[in-house]
Amino acid sequence: MSNPTQPATGRKLTLVVLGLAALITTMLCAFALPSLHSGPHRVPIGVTGPEETRKAVRESTDGDAWDVRLYPTAAALQTAVKHRDIAGGLAVSAHDVDVYTATAGGPSATSALTALGDSIAAQHTTRATVHDLVPFTADDPRGAGLTAALLPMIFGGIFPALILGSIFPGHRGLRTRIAGALLFSLVAGAAIAAVLQFATHSVDGNYWLTALGLILGTAALSTTLLGLQALLGMAGFALGGALMMLLGNPLSGLATGPHWLPAGWATLGQLLPPGASGSLLRANAFFDSSGAGLPALTLAIWVGIGVALALLADRRGRRPAATARSAR
Structure with a gap:
């Protein structure tokens, strides 16, 4: 005589196995997919300087990686960084490029913005100077x-x-x-x-x-x-x-x-x-x-x-x- 509980046990076991498999798959997606596609995604940054320079920088950088916003002065840009309106910014002039960052707000974005500042400075045959406005603490500089x-x-x-x-x-x-x-x-x-x-x-x-x-x-x-x-x-x-x-x-x-x-x-x-x-x-x-x-x-x-x-x-x-x- 067949045991009537066997079909119910089989269905329950199947559901448990499928649920665990779905859990492992979700875990893989959650850990792997964001890492595979990590990078700057519409990071808000500010740019200040002469009008022509600001527009040129905006046209060359605005896209999927950066969300470029124009600021009238370097002081306004720094205030925006400290208030978390933007992740950082560039103050570009004919003689130098100042990069304003907030490492405590996002170390990866800070590194990418610093590299962007170096690239723009190279185009102007000058050097970029980095100013970390919101760093991590001196005892824990990497956060x-x-x-x-x-x-x-x-x-x-x-x-x-x-x-x-x-x-x-x-x-x-x-x-x-x-x-x-x-x-x-x-x-x-x-x-x-x-x-x-x-x-x-x-x-x-x-x-x-x-x-x-x-x-x-x-x-x-x-x-x-x-x-x-x-x-x-x-x-x-x-x-x-x-x-x-x-x-x-x-x-x-x-x-x-x-x-x-x-x-x-x-x-x-x-x-x-x-x-x-x-x-x-x-x-x-x-x-x-x-x-x-x-x-x-x-x-x-x-x-x-x-x-x-x-x-x-x-x-x-x-x-x-x-x-x-x-x-x-």
């Missing part, structure tokens, strides 16, 4: 600490959902898990900011602003994963973890700057918590919070989504309890 901060933030979202879920399981422990995730975000964000600022000296901005950004980023990751876990179980936790780690991490642009990724990938990365957290950290740590509004709003929305999912799971969990009480 290694800033790049390394992303993984602790991602794991700071994964671990609370996993550990709190095992210690305070079920519907009764849901509100405790939410409170625990928010409390953990507060402590972890402040701790990561302290390490970056006082231990590794990787950032030198306002500590409290940096800490608030990291708290918000950690809260966005932890509440989202917790909400998915509460609503969909371990399948939701696995989905959220894969989304943050396999897509959010490589698409964050924290190491290179978002302009180094293809436009679609860059946009997706900045809409996910890891990318928004990295952008907010960069803005608070090096640019006096210039450009912090959009990533902060993005993270706040993710926190709202996570809490809403948890509240939905809480409401759904109350129905069986109410039904059981009324049946007595």
Whole structure:
């Protein structure tokens, strides 16, 4: 006699195998495709100088790689760089070329802009002088600490959902898990900011602003994963973890700057918590919070989504309890 559970087991096994294969394929695409197509993609830069020179530089550089904007003076160009309106710029005259960069805003774009300045200077038979307006700190000139901060933030979202879920399981422990995730975000964000600022000296901005950004980023990751876990179980936790780690991490642009990724990938990365957290950290740590509004709003929305999912799971969990009480 045939076992009726065998077909169901076979279908379940097939779905699991296909799902894992899709996950591995997605991981490959997320890590490989952006790297294969990395490079300057419409990087906003400014140009100032005599009108004819500005137009000539704009015509020779404006395209898929650069988004060239004209500025009346070098001072206006420098202000735009410091306010993150542009990634850098060129001040071109008949005798020299000044390259204004912001390495802390994107090391890869800085290198490409420096090479562009050298090329234009060669055309004018002169030399380019580089001015790094927003560098990394002297103790961490390559920004290694800033790049390394992303993984602790991602794991700071994964671990609370996993550990709190095992210690305070079920519907009764849901509100405790939410409170625990928010409390953990507060402590972890402040701790990561302290390490970056006082231990590794990787950032030198306002500590409290940096800490608030990291708290918000950690809260966005932890509440989202917790909400998915509460609503969909371990399948939701696995989905959220894969989304943050396999897509959010490589698409964050924290190491290179978002302009180094293809436009679609860059946009997706900045809409996910890891990318928004990295952008907010960069803005608070090096640019006096210039450009912090959009990533902060993005993270706040993710926190709202996570809490809403948890509240939905809480409401759904109350129905069986109410039904059981009324049946007595």
